Every structure is written in C-alpha cells, then in structure tokens.
Amino acid sequence: MYRTFAKHGRRLGSLTWGRGDDAMRLLVLGAGALGGYFGGRLVEAGTAEVAFLLRPARRAVLERDGLRIDSPFGAWQGPVATLAAGQARPGWDVILMSCKAYDLDDAIAAIRPAVDARTAILPVLNGLSHVDRLIAEFGPERVLGGLAKIQATLAPDGTVRQLNDWRWITFGEVGGGLSERVRAIEAAFAPARGVVAQAVPDIMARMWEKLVHLGTSAIGTVLMRANVGEVARSPGGIDFLHRMLDRNAAIASARGFPVRDAFLEEFRAVFADTGAAYATSMLRDLEAGSRIEADHILGFLLDAARAAGVPHEVHEAAWLHAKAYEQRREAGRLPAR
Ligand SMILES: NC(=O)C1=CN([C@@H]2O[C@H](COP(=O)(O)OP(=O)(O)OC[C@H]3O[C@@H](n4cnc5c(N)ncnc54)[C@H](OP(=O)(O)O)[C@@H]3O)[C@@H](O)[C@H]2O)C=CC1
Numbered sequence: 178m179y180r181t182f183a184k185h186g187r188r189l190g191s192l193t194w195g196r197g198d199d200a201m202r203l204l205v206l207g208a209g210a211l212g213g214y215f216g217g218r219l220v221e222a223g224t225a226e227v228a229f230l231l232r233p234a235r236r237a238v239l240e241r242d243g244l245r246i247d248s249p250f251g252a253w254q255g256p257v258a259t260l261a262a263g264q265a266r267p268g269w270d271v272i273l274m275s276c277k278a279y280d281l282d283d284a285i286a287a288i289r290p291a292v293d294a295r296t297a298i299l300p301v302l303n304g305l306s307h308v309d310r311l312i313a314e315f316g317p318e319r320v321l322g323g324l325a326k327i328q329a330t331l332a333p334d335g336t337v338r339q340l341n342d343w344r345w346i347t348f349g350e351v352g353g354g355l356s357e358r359v360r361a362i363e364a365a366f367a368p369a370r371g372v373v374a375q376a377v378p379d380i381m382a383r384m385w386e387k388l389v390h391l392g393t394s395a396i397g398t399v400l401m402r403a404n405v406g407e408v409a410r411s412p413g414g415i416d417f418l419h420r421m422l423d424r425n426a427a428i429a430s431a432r433g434f435p436v437r438d439a440f441l442e443e444f445r446a447v448f449a450d451t452g453a454a455y456a457t458s459m460l461r462d463l464e465a466g467s468r469i470e471a472d473h474i475l476g477f478l479l480d481a482a483r484a485a486g487v488p489h490e491v492h493e494a495a496w497l498h499a500k501a502y503e504q505r506r507e508a509g510r511l512p513a514r
Pocket residue numbers: 206207208209210211212230231232233234235262275276277278280283284285287301302303325326327328329330331458470
C-alpha cells in the first residue's frame with residue numbers, strides 16, 4: 178500500500194523499531210526543522226512506526242541521504258520512510274503537522290486521505306488560528322492542541338539543526354483533560370533523546386502562553402532585526418521587551434487565558450538576559466529571504482490587541498514591518514545575499 182514505506186519498513190523494523198504490531202503509527206507532515214527533529218528523534222528511539230509525508234524536493238533529499246539531525250543532544254542520521262502526496266492512506270494514530278501557517282491549505286489537502294476515525298492530528302505550528310481551521314476541516318475529535326519550545330532550522334544542505342537546548346513538545350486535548358491518546362504520545366516520545374514531551378490538561382492556555390512568549394520575541398527581534406541579547410543590551414531594550422511581554426499577557430488574559438505567574442517570571446528573565454543569543458524562527462526566515470508567518474502570528478496578535486483594548490501601536494509597527502518585507506520579497510527587491 179505504501180510503496181516507499183513498504184520498501185524500508187522491514188529494514189527499519191529490524192534496525193530500530195523493536196516494537197509490537199500495536200506500536201503507535203505516526204505520520205509527520207513535513208520534514209523541516211520541527212517535523213524533521215521530532216519525527217527523526219522518534220525514528221531514532223524506535224518507539225513508533227513513523228513515516229514522513231513530503232513534497233517532491235524534500236522527499237528526494239530524504240530518499241537519497243536519509244534524515245540528518247545535528248544537535249547538542251547528539252547527531253543522528255538514518256533512513257526514514259517517506260510518502261508523496263497522493264500516497265497517503267488511512268491507518269495513522271497520529272499526524273504531526275509541522276508545516277508553516279502559510280502552507281496550511283496544502284497540508285490539509287495532503288493529509289485528508291490519511292485521516293480516519295482513529296487519527297489524532299497534532300499541530301506544532303506557532304499561533305492559534307490553525308486549531309479552529311483544523312477542527313472545521315476534520316471535526317473536534319480529530320484535533321489536538323500542541324506547541325513546541327525549541328530553536329531549530331533546516332540548513333541549506335538538508336540537515337535539521339537544533340540550535341540550543343530547548344527541546345519541548347507539549348500537547349493535549351483542546352477541550353481539556355488528559356486522555357489515553359495524549360498519554361500514549363507522551364510515552365512514545367519518552368525514550369527519545371533531546372526531547373521532552375509533555376501531555377498537559379490545559380493545552381489551550383499553554384498555547385496562549387506560547388503566543389505571549391513568541392509574540393514578544395518576534396516583535397522584538399523582527400522590528401529590531403537583532404537577537405534577544407542584542408535588543409536587551411541596547412538602551413531601554415529590556416524595558417521594551419518587558420512592556421511587550423506585559424501587553425501580550427494582557428491580551429491573553431482578555432481572551433480568557435491569564436498566564437501563570439511562574440511563566441511571567443521565567444520570561445522576564447529570558448528577556449532580561451543580555452548574553453542571550455536567542456533569536457526567533459521568524460527572524461531567521463526573514464534574514465534568509467524566506468516566507469514568514471506575518472498574518473498568522475503578528476497580524477493575529479494585532480487584531481487581538483485591538484479587540485482587548487491593549488495599546489497596540491508597537492504590534493501595528495511589527496506587523497506592518499513584516500508586511501512591507503513581504504511586498505519587497507514578492508517584488509524581488511530584497512538585498513542580494
Ligand atoms: N523552527 C523553530 O525553531 C520553531 C518553529 N515553530 C513553528 O513550527 C512551524 C514549523 O516551522 P519550521 O519547522 O521551522 O518550518 P520549516 O519551514 O523548517 O518546515 C516546514 C516544512 O513543512 C513542509 N510542508 C509544507 N507544506 C507541505 C505539504 N503540503 N506537504 C508536505 N510538506 C509540506 C515544508 O516542505 P517543503 O520543503 O516542501 O517546503 C517544510 O519542509 C511554524 O509554525 C513555526 O512558527 C515553533 C517553534 C520553534
């Protein structure tokens with residue numbers, strides 16, 4: 178049924194799976210930074226039957242070289258099972274969605290034939306609105322909430338590179354509580370090195386916290402075109418980042434998701450760290466001349482700030498900055514690299 182999967186299945190089985198027939202079957206949509214990292218770590222751990230659903234160029238690389246991960250927790254390279262769009266069939270327990278928000282329509286079309294009554298779709302995209310979109314497409318029972326706290330990138334040579342020791346993937350039921358299926362995903366990830374997987378009973382609150390964190394760092398790094406340490410070392414930089422953190426926390430609160438004190442304390446310290454080399458994926462994409470998730474992250478936050486009556490002129494400037502970049506990129510006028 179799955180041509181490439183069948184080709185590699187037996188070989189991978191004897192090398193790494195070490196599993197019974199009841200092992201979790203997990204399909205990863207995309208093998209970029211996050212899909213490649215978390216999917217690859219599961220293949221390495223051998224605790225689930227994993228395949229990657231890919232577009233032609235990335236699939237050709239993985240078929241030729243296998244998947245390569247470069248990481249502070251240890252490098253890994255190995256063959257992985259891949260599927261092309263059109264080869265996806267039902268029978269997956271979990272579909273890990275790891276596309277960028279601007280590819281969501283294509284990604285939904287690609288996974289649709291693979292979704293059945295046992296499938297849980299676990300998105301790790303930044304932002305929030307994709308959850309409603311997935312629920313509208315597949316129904317509330319099929320969709321989990323999820324987030325990743327990691328810094329990773331897909332290098333030009335196809336290597337998935339983890340940039341620091343952040344390694345969290347967090348997920349849960351959109352309606353709250355801890356189900357058997359989210360505990361099973363946590364268990365599948367448990368032996369994977371370089372990953373901390375957490376099933377939580379309040380994933381929507383955690384996703385709002387992630388947006389408060391990401392929104393603050395994206396506004397700071399994209400507007401200033403600098404990493405968090407560089408902003409923090411600049412005059413008024415820490416105050417600026419803290420002001421944005423407070424405003425984003427006020428937005429989350431107005432939407433019914435007040436952030437935890439411990440979260441605020443942790444990120445006050447993160448945004449006061451003058452030695453930090455921490456940058457956002459949006460800044461990395463922007464500096465590489467790539468597409469960015471301007472509307473999904475900065476546009477969403479701007480709308481939410483306006484609706485909440487939170488001062489929003491900086492949110493507006495960050496979003497406008499990102500939209501003007503998109504204009505320039507589309508016109509082919511970015512500076513030569
Ligand atoms: N990178 C990071 O450090 C972090 C990223 N995030 C979030 O995670 C999400 C993913 O980011 P990231 O991993 O960096 O993105 P990448 O661009 O590295 O990877 C996304 C991958 O999705 C693939 N893809 C898109 N559409 C399809 C499709 N229809 N079929 C198959 N593959 C598809 C792309 O494939 P192709 O190669 O064919 O274009 C690409 O390789 C984003 O929302 C981001 O904001 C969250 C935390 C940290």
